[in-house]
Structures are given as structure tokens and as C-alpha cells.
Amino acid sequence: MDLIYKPFPWYLSGFLIGLVMLLLIYMGKNFGMSSNLRTLCSVFGAGKYSDFFKFNWKAQRWNLMVVLGAMIGGFITVHFLSDGSGVNINPETIAQLSELHIDAPEGKLLPDAVFGMENAFTVKGLLILLAGGFLVGFGSRYAGGCTSGHAISGISNLQLPSLIAVIGFFLGGLLMAHFILPFIF
Amino acid sequence: MKYIKFLLVGIFFGIVLTKSEAVSWYRIYEMFHFQSFHMYGIIMVAIFTGLIGIQLFKRRGIKNTEGQKIQIADKDKGVTRYLAGGILFGLGWALAGACPGPMYILLGAGFWSMGIVILGALSGTFVYGLLKNKLPH
Secondary structure (H helix, E strand, C coil), X not given: CHHHHCCCCHHHHHHHHHHHHHHHXXXXXXXXXXXXXXXXXXXXXXXXXXXXXXXXXXXXXXXXXXXXXXXXXXXXXXXXXXXXXXXXXXXXXXXXXXXXXXXXXXXXXXXHHHHCHHHHCCHHHHHHHHHHHHHHXXXXXXXXXXXXXXXXXXXXXXXXXXXXXXXXXXXXXXXXXXXHHHHHC | CCCHHHHHHHHHHXXXXXXXXXXXXXXXXXXXXXXXXXXXXXXXXXXXXXXXXXXXXXXXXXXXXXXXXXXXXXXXXXXXXXXXXXHHHHHHHHHHCCCHXXXXXXXXXXXXXXXXXXXXXXXXXXXXXXXXXXXXX
């Protein structure tokens, strides 16, 4: 029963994520989530503005199906496969966050201070979410992949460029978490 | 019908990523503050699983469901694009607390403000497409 309603331990999670990647490779595809952003730009007609978006996006429909599935999976888990006892982060982290006026998880996946509707739709809240998304979108295309494409797929295929990208992910992440977030919140 | 299997893989992926809490803003913050092993454990086991699987595919010459021998293209060589792009990505990852997979998953789970993050991610991708030829790679 724990497996149904409780969070997965890290070793099970990691194993199953690795399995998803292997499954996609076995189906003749690849594990890459950020490339869907490029596909969606093409679907919305970005090919008129840059050749980067002029490609046969219909060949990527399978990946959009993965995205649709992932959304359904998220819905199923939050509504039917959790008992609200998760996100047991380090108490030290909670104390640190409270200094930044960010609410403790108490079972929530996301802090209200960032994602709650009353905060997300202030000018500051909107800018934070847009900027975070923008950097992820721009950075992942510039680097040619995100966590799935570089950190999991690339490194497990022993690709040096992916290791460099992941070092970049952490340099940027550490910079944000330690030196920029305290000034934002 | 041929897309059903991808939908199913996606559903499985969405469930796993949510159950693992890798979609949680809190887990990403905690990871970048080295206050838990959780995310590092997930990433390392995922890589290890993938590594073993890919080696098995390659060494046994296993064919994919399309009937072709499994081959994975090498990433283009280089440093600048990976490091610069990686750093920008990391800044966004720690700010929004979500990489692309979790963005979709969380929107599906009903966290509507994640739609703003996705809108940002689409604009970031679009602007990259516009500037691509002017950036060092």
C-alpha cells in the first residue's frame, strides 16, 4: 500500500526513470523533454520567423504524446495516488525558506509563495515565473537538451558534451539558489 | 493507434516523476543547497540504469521495435554552447524549480500557474531560434 499512496524512494524513482529512457530508445525514439518546446513553437507557426523552427514537426508527434501522457500521469498521481504525506524535505531547508518568507511544504509539491494564484499574478510573481521558464527554454535549446536529454540520456551514453552541460546546469543552479534567490524573495 | 504506446510511456513517466517528487520546487531548492541526498540518488540511479541498459542494447546488438539495430547518435563536440546554455538552464531550473518534463506534469496535475512558466519556456525557445546564428556555439 505504501507504494500506492506514499512517495517513491530515490532508488526506485531513479530506476524507473532510467527505464522510461530505455523504453523510448527501444521504441526507436529518444528521451528528451525540452525538444517538445521547439516542436510546439513550430506548431504555432514560428517557422515564419526562423529556420530553426522549419522542420517536419509531425515527425515529433510521438513526443507530444509522451507530454500528453505525462500530464495525465501527473493528474492521476496528485488526485488518486497520494495521501498528502509527501515532500518531507530537510527541516534545515524549511527553516531557511521561512527566512525567505516561503511557506513550508506540508505535503504540497509547490510553495504558495511562488505558485499560489494570489502570488503568481502579482507583477513580481509573474516576472519570476516567466523569467524562470524563459531561462529554461532558452538554455535548454542553446545547450541542446535538458535534464532528460543531457543529464540522464547523454551521461548514460557516456557523452562528454552532456557532462559539460550538466556541470553548467549545476553552476547556474547553485548561483541562483545561493546568491540570487535570497535577493528575489 | 500507433501513438498509444507513447501515451502510456508518458503516463508512466508522469506518475514516476510525481511520486519521486522530482517535480517539486522544494526538492530542487533542497538539492541545490545540498540538504538532501534524494535528488542526487534519483539522478545517479537513473544514469546507472540507463548506462547498463544502453551497454546491453549495444553489445547484444538488440533491435528496436522498428526492426533496426539500436544506435544512439553522439552529441556534437564543443564546450561553449553546452556550458553557456547549461548555466542559463540551471539559473531557470533553480528559479522555477522545474525543468521541462515537470512543467507539463505539474500543469496536468492542476497547478495552473505552471502555464506561465511554460509560456516563458516557449518564449525562451523562440528567442533562441531567432538568435541562434548570432550566438557562439
